Ligand SMILES: Nc1nc2c(c(=O)[nH]1)N(C=O)[C@@H](CNc1ccc(C(=O)N[C@@H](CCC(=O)O)C(=O)O)cc1)CN2
């Protein structure tokens with residue numbers, strides 16, 4: 001089956017989007033230049049700094065240059081209304097002046113990018129100024145006096161880059177994430193998207209769907225009387241099935257890309273006074289939460305953003321779980337439950353001495369192993385009910401115990417924890433065993449065991465989420481494809497249309513083609529190839545001015 005089959009059909013309005021140029025290009029949404037004004041904004045943070053950059057983009061950018069740049073390398077204003085053309089992409093030392101009064105505003109640098117070889121694909125002028133509030137506001141006010149110029153909206157430079165075909169929506173999202181990136185992992189993930197990796201991968205998916213569609217279309221086109229290859233429909237179904245499998249593989253990624261982008265949500269929970277706030281402070285390396293000997297000190301959820309081994313973590317310290325008559329505390333406990341349930345990973349902090357006390361009186365502690373069957377240590381049911389597969393355990397206050405007792409008791413406590421998760425009964429012994437690597441004994445007070453805990457915890461997180469733990473596995477299949485819910489929604493919808501195609505019999509070939517066309521459209525929405533207007537505002541809403 002050859003591709004020219006569907007090229008022949010291009011003029012037919014209903015199949016118009018099959019045209020190869022439409023498949024590749026995204027310029028179908030570009031409005032004419034005439035509608036566009038020239039925009040300007042400060043692209044660096046306002047205030048005192050080394051350099052400030054004001055960007056000007058649009059059809060009149062060169063005119064702006066002529067009006068505010070003087071004494072540039074090649075003499076600037078040549079008189080008689082004749083101006084030189086600045087050399088493209090060459091920084092020039094110049095004076096920046098008021099376009100009307102000619103007053104000197106700053107002594108700086110300027111550079112001209114001739115469209116489309118610029119960030120926005122339009123003509124761009126950048127003014128590199130000394131960064132001070134008065135200079136910046138004087139130059140911005142001066143630009144505002146130029147009729148064809150207006151201040152840019154948030155994200156408007158990037159919007160123009162998108163409309164000019166410089167970027168697709170996955171790149172726009174990547175760029176925004178890059179600006180937001182706080183950790184190394186976030187930077188890597190965002191940079192790949194901004195550079196177009198995701199765009200290529202989604203376009204590949206779309207091209208494959210279109211290939212199936214082309215085969216099905218061929219069956220419609222040839223119709224009765226004409227010779228048609230045997231098994232074309234079957235072949236299309238085989239390809240579609242493989243494609244569906246690949247898409248489902250991406251959809252079943254445990255939301256890894258989305259979690260990495262927004263931060264891994266980590267909840268700290270446990271009984272009152274176990275040392276939860278002490279753990280938060282240890283992780284934050286500062287006194288972020290109040291630590292007192294009074295049980296019930298933390299009453300509300302405290303959230304912090306942390307970087308653990310390059311991974312973005314949003315950690316929540318929560319109220320200790322216990323029965324309470326206190327209204328404020330009980331609301332805090334409700335919030336704790338919500339925070340733990342919403343978390344990707346949780347750490348249950350338990351006081352080891354307290355657990356052992358619940359098992360045996362102090363005099364019996366030494367023969368704990370023997371006593372294990374009569375009185376197992378207990379986890380309060382309110383705590384146990386929040387334990388899941390994703391829970392790790394920190395057994396705290398080991399300093400209050402004799403070190404040999406602490407060690408021998410660990411086995412018993414682990415059994416209790418195992419029982420609390422209820423996994424033993426499900427016959428998932430293997431999985432449960434693996435999980436006990438996630439039990440640590442520490443003293444948050446004297447610091448014993450804490451660094452080992454942190455390293456080992458970071459390692460297990462990296463194993464689960466990281467994109468950079470091992471460079472040798474940095475390939476497409478390891479790199480999460482989906483980093484935004486928006487993308488997931490469209491990909492899910494594509495999968496449903498492909499499923500619908502797979503269950504359509506060959507007699508209904510017209511309907512079958514329709515399902516595939518919808519599938520291709522759904523993937524196209526991810527890049528913004530089609531139906532772009534409704535998503536633009538969503539994608540651009542978090543941009544800052546000047547980007
Ligand atoms: N001074 C300055 N630095 C900056 C930016 C900027 O706008 N100004 N950028 C703002 O985000 C980023 C660079 N983004 C850009 C992306 C594409 C093109 C561009 O002209 N592309 C052309 C030519 C490529 C080439 O010469 O190799 C193209 O791809 O056709 C320019 C900047 C980071 N650094």
Ligand SMILES: Nc1nc2c(ncn2[C@@H]2O[C@H](COP(=O)(O)OP(=O)(O)OP(=O)(O)O)[C@@H](O)[C@H]2O)c(=O)[nH]1
Nearest residue numbers: 273274275276277278293295296297298320444445
């Ligand atoms: N001996 C000892 N005391 C500790 C340790 N860790 C914390 N503590 C003390 O235990 C008390 C409670 O610590 P927090 O970190 O406030 O405990 P919490 O679990 O956040 O407590 P609530 O806010 O009541 O839920 C404080 O007096 C801490 O100094 C430890 O490893 N050993």
Ligand SMILES: [K+]
Nearest residue numbers: 273292294297
């Ligand atoms: K406390």
